[in-house]
Amino acid sequence: xxxxxxxxxxxxxxxxxxxxxxxxxxxxxxxxxxxxxxxxxxxxxxxxxxxxxxxxxxxxxxxxxxxxxxxxxxxxxxxxxxxxxxxxxxxxxxxxxxxxxxxxxxxxxxxxxxxxxxxxxxxxxxxxxxxxxxxxxxxxxxxxxxxxxxxxxxxxxxxxxxxxxxxxxxxxxxxxxxxxxxxxxxxxxxxxxxxxxx
Amino acid sequence: xxxxxxxxxxxxxxxxxxxxxxxxxxxxxxxxxxxxxxxxxxxxxxxxxxxxxxxxxxxxxxxxxxxxxxxxxxxxxxxxxxxxxxxxxxxxxxxx
Numbered sequence: 143x144x145x146x147x148x149x150x151x152x153x154x155x156x157x158x159x160x161x162x163x164x165x166x167x168x169x170x171x172x173x174x175x176x177x178x179x180x181x182x183x184x185x186x187x188x189x190x191x192x193x194x195x196x197x198x199x200x201x202x203x204x205x206x207x208x209x210x211x212x213x214x215x216x217x218x219x220x221x222x223x224x225x226x227x228x229x230x231x232x233x234x235x236x237x238x239x240x241x242x243x244x245x246x247x248x249x250x251x252x253x254x255x256x257x258x259x260x261x262x263x264x265x266x267x268x269x270x271x272x273x274x275x276x277x278x279x280x281x282x283x284x285x286x287x288x289x290x291x292x293x294x295x296x297x298x299x300x301x302x303x304x305x306x307x308x309x310x311x312x313x314x315x316x317x318x319x320x321x322x323x324x325x326x327x328x329x330x331x332x333x334x335x336x337x338x339x340x
Numbered sequence: 341x342x343x344x345x346x347x348x349x350x351x352x353x354x355x356x357x358x359x360x361x362x363x364x365x366x367x368x369x370x371x372x373x374x375x376x377x378x379x380x381x382x383x384x385x386x387x388x389x390x391x392x393x394x395x396x397x398x399x400x401x402x403x404x405x406x407x408x409x410x411x412x413x414x415x416x417x418x419x420x421x422x423x424x425x426x427x428x429x430x431x432x433x434x435x436x
Contacts (some may be wrong), residue, residue: 148377154341154382170380171387177380179346179371186350187358187366212417219416220409228401239409259398266395266402269385271410276378278410285418293410301381304374319347335424 148239151273178300185303185315192312200319209291209317210324214332217242217295234260237336241268242295242325243302248333255337272297279305287314294318296325 157167170177221239225232234256241248245268251262260306275294279302282289289312294302299322358366384390395402 146371146375150378151382154379154384155386156382157387158383159377167380167383170376171384174377174380174384177373177376179342181370181377182347182374183350184366184370186347186352187354188350188370189347190351190354190356191358191363191366192361208420208424209417212420213413216411216413216416217409220407220412221405223412224405224408228404229412230401235405238405242409242413261435263398263402263405266398267405267409270402270406274406274410282414285414286421288417289414292413295413301374301377304370305406307370332427 148276181304182300185307185319188307189312189316204310206317206320207324209288209321212238212288212293212322212327213242213292213325214240214328216292216320218332230260231340233336233339237333238264238267240329240332240336241271242329243268243297244269244295244326244329245269245272247329251330255333256340269296272301275302276305280309283309288317290314291318291321294322296322296329299326 216285219241221236225235252264279290291298298318
């Protein structure tokens with residue numbers, strides 16, 4: 143699966159570099175939202191086919207929010223450490239880290255609020271979080287299913303979801319979607335909050 | 341929100357309409373969609389102006405801003421889920 147994922151990414155980069163006006167490539171890129179919806183529908187079917195999954199989720203109760211809370215705390219702490227190491231203003235560093243993998247939104251927003259260089263760092267670092275999650279999830283699954291979701295951050299509800307499904311179970315997938323929605327909700331709020339202190 | 345809605349429709353379809361035999365076909369569709377999405381992500385990134393220039397100049401900073409938040413997130417979630425499991429075990433023991 144990792145090989146397939148990396149091959150698809152590499153092939154996409156090669157196509158994007160060599161044939162930027164290719165009709166198939168531009169059609170796929172423009173309609174990536176539709177592909178994502180098909181994927182989510184398919185993931186939904188997979189969840190619906192599992193027996194007893196909702197009973198298990200009901201048992202989680204409020205504990206369901208432990209994962210997004212842990213991700214937000216961890217990302218913010220990570221941003222704080224990076225700021226100190228790289229001599230970047232603390233609140234700006236925390237804003238970059240709290241992109242939680244949502245590279246498009248954090249790159250653009252931080253670029254507008256903190257300048258092009260910081261915007262590029264936000265874009266690249268959050269993109270790396272998504273790409274490296276593909277490679278890390280198979281190993282993190284050995285630590286427990288929640289650790290896979292933690293690595294994926296806000297991307298756990300879309301792009302990294304199929305990999306999480308592959309290496310965990312349907313119950314984790316539902317938690318993953320909820321986590322992605324909660325994290326995605328907090329990304330713009332946290333970025334604005336930290337820039338409010340700058 | 342639309343993503344969640346689409347998934348909920350999928351859950352209903354999977355629960356009531358699709359036979360269990362179709363599980364493998366559904367898994368294949370899921371894989372195909374994933375690979376297509378990753379492919380288009382790669383194509384879109386490479387088509388971005390000065391992408392490799394940015395990667396070279398800000399690579400190390402960006403890498404650290406990926407590494408620490410991800411590692412801390414995994415560590416905090418690992419610790420918190422461990423606590424949660426411990427609490428559940430204690431609760432079950434007390435109930436017995």
